[in-house]
Amino acid sequence: MDQQSPQLVDTLISARWIIPVRPENITLENHTIAIKDGVIIDILPSDEASDRYEATHGLDLPQHVLTPGLINAHGHTAMTLFRGMADDKPLQTWLEQYIWPAEAEWVDETFVHDGTQLAMIEMLRSGTTTFSDMYFFPNIVAKVVSDAGMRAQVSFPVFDFPTAWGQGPDDYIRKGLNVRDDFKHSELVNVVFGPHAPYTVNDDALNKVAMLAAELDTNIHIHAHETQQEVDDAIASTGKRPVERLNELGILGLRTQLVHMTALNDDDIQLVKESGSHIVHCPQSNMKLASGLCPVQKLLDQDINVAIGTDGAASNNSLDMFAEMRTAALLAKISANDAAAFSDWQALEAATLGGAKALGLDDQLGTLEIGKQADIIALDFSRIEQQPMYQPVSQLVYTACGHLVTHSWINGKPVLADREPATIDIAEVQAKARQWKEKINGERR
Amino acid sequence: MDQQSPQLVDTLISARWIIPVRPENITLENHTIAIKDGVIIDILPSDEASDRYEATHGLDLPQHVLTPGLINAHGHTAMTLFRGMADDKPLQTWLEQYIWPAEAEWVDETFVHDGTQLAMIEMLRSGTTTFSDMYFFPNIVAKVVSDAGMRAQVSFPVFDFPTAWGQGPDDYIRKGLNVRDDFKHSELVNVVFGPHAPYTVNDDALNKVAMLAAELDTNIHIHAHETQQEVDDAIASTGKRPVERLNELGILGLRTQLVHMTALNDDDIQLVKESGSHIVHCPQSNMKLASGLCPVQKLLDQDINVAIGTDGAASNNSLDMFAEMRTAALLAKISANDAAAFSDWQALEAATLGGAKALGLDDQLGTLEIGKQADIIALDFSRIEQQPMYQPVSQLVYTACGHLVTHSWINGKPVLADREPATIDIAEVQAKARQWKEKINGERR
Numbered sequence: 001m002d003q004q005s006p007q008l009v010d011t012l013i014s015a016r017w018i019i020p021v022r023p024e025n026i027t028l029e030n031h032t033i034a035i036k037d038g039v040i041i042d043i044l045p046s047d048e049a050s051d052r053y054e055a056t057h058g059l060d061l062p063q064h065v066l067t068p069g070l071i072n073a074h075g076h077t078a079m080t081l082f083r084g085m086a087d088d089k090p091l092q093t094w095l096e097q098y099i100w101p102a103e104a105e106w107v108d109e110t111f112v113h114d115g116t117q118l119a120m121i122e123m124l125r126s127g128t129t130t131f132s133d134m135y136f137f138p139n140i141v142a143k144v145v146s147d148a149g150m151r152a153q154v155s156f157p158v159f160d161f162p163t164a165w166g167q168g169p170d171d172y173i174r175k176g177l178n179v180r181d182d183f184k185h186s187e188l189v190n191v192v193f194g195p196h197a198p199y200t201v202n203d204d205a206l207n208k209v210a211m212l213a214a215e216l217d218t219n220i221h222i223h224a225h226e227t228q229q230e231v232d233d234a235i236a237s238t239g240k241r242p243v244e245r246l247n248e249l250g251i252l253g254l255r256t257q258l259v260h261m262t263a264l265n266d267d268d269i270q271l272v273k274e275s276g277s278h279i280v281h282c283p284q285s286n287m288k289l290a291s292g293l294c295p296v297q298k299l300l301d302q303d304i305n306v307a308i309g310t311d312g313a314a315s316n317n318s319l320d321m322f323a324e325m326r327t328a329a330l331l332a333k334i335s336a337n338d339a340a341a342f343s344d345w346q347a348l349e350a351a352t353l354g355g356a357k358a359l360g361l362d363d364q365l366g367t368l369e370i371g372k373q374a375d376i377i378a379l380d381f382s383r384i385e386q387q388p389m390y391q392p393v394s395q396l397v398y399t400a401c402g403h404l405v406t407h408s409w410i411n412g413k414p415v416l417a418d419r420e421p422a423t424i425d426i427a428e429v430q431a432k433a434r435q436w437k438e439k440i441n442g443e444r445r
Numbered sequence: 446m447d448q449q450s451p452q453l454v455d456t457l458i459s460a461r462w463i464i465p466v467r468p469e470n471i472t473l474e475n476h477t478i479a480i481k482d483g484v485i486i487d488i489l490p491s492d493e494a495s496d497r498y499e500a501t502h503g504l505d506l507p508q509h510v511l512t513p514g515l516i517n518a519h520g521h522t523a524m525t526l527f528r529g530m531a532d533d534k535p536l537q538t539w540l541e542q543y544i545w546p547a548e549a550e551w552v553d554e555t556f557v558h559d560g561t562q563l564a565m566i567e568m569l570r571s572g573t574t575t576f577s578d579m580y581f582f583p584n585i586v587a588k589v590v591s592d593a594g595m596r597a598q599v600s601f602p603v604f605d606f607p608t609a610w611g612q613g614p615d616d617y618i619r620k621g622l623n624v625r626d627d628f629k630h631s632e633l634v635n636v637v638f639g640p641h642a643p644y645t646v647n648d649d650a651l652n653k654v655a656m657l658a659a660e661l662d663t664n665i666h667i668h669a670h671e672t673q674q675e676v677d678d679a680i681a682s683t684g685k686r687p688v689e690r691l692n693e694l695g696i697l698g699l700r701t702q703l704v705h706m707t708a709l710n711d712d713d714i715q716l717v718k719e720s721g722s723h724i725v726h727c728p729q730s731n732m733k734l735a736s737g738l739c740p741v742q743k744l745l746d747q748d749i750n751v752a753i754g755t756d757g758a759a760s761n762n763s764l765d766m767f768a769e770m771r772t773a774a775l776l777a778k779i780s781a782n783d784a785a786a787f788s789d790w791q792a793l794e795a796a797t798l799g800g801a802k803a804l805g806l807d808d809q810l811g812t813l814e815i816g817k818q819a820d821i822i823a824l825d826f827s828r829i830e831q832q833p834m835y836q837p838v839s840q841l842v843y844t845a846c847g848h849l850v851t852h853s854w855i856n857g858k859p860v861l862a863d864r865e866p867a868t869i870d871i872a873e874v875q876a877k878a879r880q881w882k883e884k885i886n887g888e889r890r
Binding site: 081083084085087088089090091094118121122125126284286287288289290291292293316317318320323326327329330331333334336337338339340341343344384385387388389390391394395398399401402403426429430433434436437440441 | 528529532534535536539563567734735736737762763778779782783788829834835847848881882
């Protein structure tokens with residue numbers, strides 16, 4: 001091939017700013033990303049891009065910033081249909097008087113289908129391209145995600161007790177592994193173990209999860225240390241702190257994501273560090289339910305990987321990862337009594353590369369680097385609310401809300417353009433959300 | 446007049462939902478607000494409104510919610526031009542190495558003019574109709590506010606030391622009272638005393654402020670108890686806690702707004718309660734600078750009035766009162782270790798009626814009631830991010846960002862329509878913000 005003739009690629013995206021997350025703390029100006037077969041093959045100054053590449057699709061965003069697609073590392077996606085149904089209640093009241101009864105009454109395949117689609121649209125429209133889910137009917141979640149061309153870690157739940165989706169540990173595990181088999185060739189969906197929490201799964205079942213996860217090289221996603229009460233109750237009933245018990249049962253490890261992780265002492269942190277487990281921090285949910293504080297800066301100082309999740313919309317009440325990043329950065333400072341704790345750069349990294357590491361996907365996702373999958377979002381930074389623009393990363397973390405996201409790509413394919421989802425029918429999903437509200441509200445009054 | 450013939454009014458606004466704040470905890474559905482001469486003269490079911498009233502202007506908002514215009518009870522408006530200039534720095538470093546040098550170099554009448562306009566557009570576009578400002582060149586602030594038809598309490602600063610706007614206490618007070626005279630007939634601008642903080646104003650000057658404020662029936666707006674360090678330093682240098690000293694100097698009282706108020710003990714709270722002083726809570730600034738926690742629920746339990754402020758954009762970094770309300774509600778719960786603390790209704794009340802009480806304007810503002818000034822905002826609640834709509838107030842506090850605000854009125858006059866400011870030239874202000882960025886950045890590098 002003649003050296004002068006441009007190389008053919010699928011897509012070229014040019015933008016005023018690009019924050020690639022790696023190299024660290026760098027903002028590129030007037031650069032272009034070249035994408036071929038879903039993969040980033042080059043990032044170069046825009047004035048060189050037109051000589052080097054010819055593209056089937058081109059998009060010029062002269063007032064936008066591009067970042068890696070955000071990774072929402074914990075949620076109960078379908079619970080978006082319960083958004084705002086019960087607020088300002090203590091955790092146990094909220095669970096026992098509102099959420100569990102509502103789940104018992106309403107959660108079925110249709111609920112999970114409609115609720116997951118509702119959540120996916122909200123996530124796409126606020127910059128999330130990959131999410132981690134833990135909910136009933138993971139078979140439906142996996143299918144809905146796959147159909148929409150979105151990316152997800154779908155954890156199947158394991159409980160000691162029966163629910164709408166299973167009878168007990170063995171039943172949940174058997175059904176979950178079937179879903180895993182159905183999606184084992186999926187590029188987008190990764191089905192993993194989701195033992196609900198230390199206090200809802202017995203030793204034998206946790207041990208079985210640990211063994212199977214190791215054998216199948218599969219992730220484990222588990223709530224742990226959500227409240228001081230959980231820790232106190234665990235000590236009273238098992239004689240061990242939850243993390244200590246999880247460690248003894250083989251649950252901790254490089255493939256394990258520990259969600260919430262408040263009320264940690266130095267021994268807990270040491271166990272997490274030695275095991276290589278990942279932390280998923282859900283600041284808004286922890287605040288709203290008065291659960292407790294996750295010591296983010298202390299964990300980072302120990303080189304423990306921290307990801308960020310919104311938790312379900314029933315306890316947040318939005319799935320906007322920009323609000324979550326900001327809250328994470330603000331909460332870390334007041335908790336650590338140090339305004340330099342958990343900087344804007346660190347918050348963005350947790351919401352991108354930190355999430356990718358937690359999900360075991362950092363070879364493919366989490367940064368904008370040559371060789372990685374093209375999961376990219378664009379935010380409109382022309383608005384007056386983002387002026388003056390001294391530091392785009394500061395605007396991203398401290399002033400943006402998800403509404404600024406205009407475009408996103410997953411595996412190089414457009415999934416959001418001018419805020420319109422490309423792969424899910426927004427009008428249909430919105431109509432269904434309204435029907436669910438009428439049905440559920442009708443029952444409650 | 447024939448009983449059948451409709452009454453002529455200036456404006457009728459009909460909306461799907463109206464949250465009037467008073468009566469408490471009520472959401473009206475399909476109601477209409479009638480406005481005449483800038484005042485709310487009726488709120489009635491929309492299907493009765495067309496028979497009863499004929500309007501010069503009418504607006505039908507079938508998917509919107511109306512609330513009182515928000516009151517941002519503390520800020521340094523012009524500092525919006527320093528937004529994102531210095532993040533993630535401890536308070537003293539931030540002040541001494543970044544903010545004070547930048548102020549010394551850049552703050553003049555033009556800076557204050559341009560920065561205040563920039564902030565006002567952001568505030569209008571995120572639902573604030575009234576704000577409280579404390580900054581240099583209050584003469585400029587007052588004029589810019591008045592020209593834009595916005596509403597503000599403009600406090601003139603008082604310091605022991607010279608700044609760009611004054612030489613010392615007597616000079617600040619003299620200049621400030623001149624500004625007060627210039628605007629004493631303004632319907633929109635209220636010029637008040639703004640002694641900066643207990644540690645920057647001496648006893649004699651504070652005493653003089655207290656006496657003059659009482660004599661002139663004028664408000665006092667002052668930072669106090671921003672950090673534990675401030676309290677410790679005060680005890681070391683004066684032998685008294687800041688609130689104790691302010692009380693002895695006559696500063697506390699029904700006309701006084703105490704901003705920040707972290708590190709409070711029971712005696713402090715008792716002094717605030719007995720004096721009838723108001724608290725202005727700035728949660729995002731307190732978190733970002735790791736200043737401390739204001740015990741909001743404890744103050745409300747003592748019947749102390751609490752308002753909410755964003756503080757300046759240099760330490761927040763946005764002026765979005767919806768983000769501030771949500772953070773206030775979330776932070777109060779984790780601080781009080783009680784998920785029922787500071788509910789969505791309480792957060793909305795603090796951002797409306799609480800602000801009006803603090804500013805001494807609750808006879809005119811803070812609720813949508815007959816006889817009050819028509820300061821009203823409308824938010825588009827048709828979006829998928831607000832579905833399902835079980836409780837509009839929950840969506841307002843826990844899911845909204847300022848971007849949902851589409852319209853606002855001050856004294857019944859439209860100041861924002863379809864997100865476009867009606868009284869300030871947004872393109873011109875944006876261009877100036879970019880010029881300031883080039884100038885300030887040029888100097889810094």
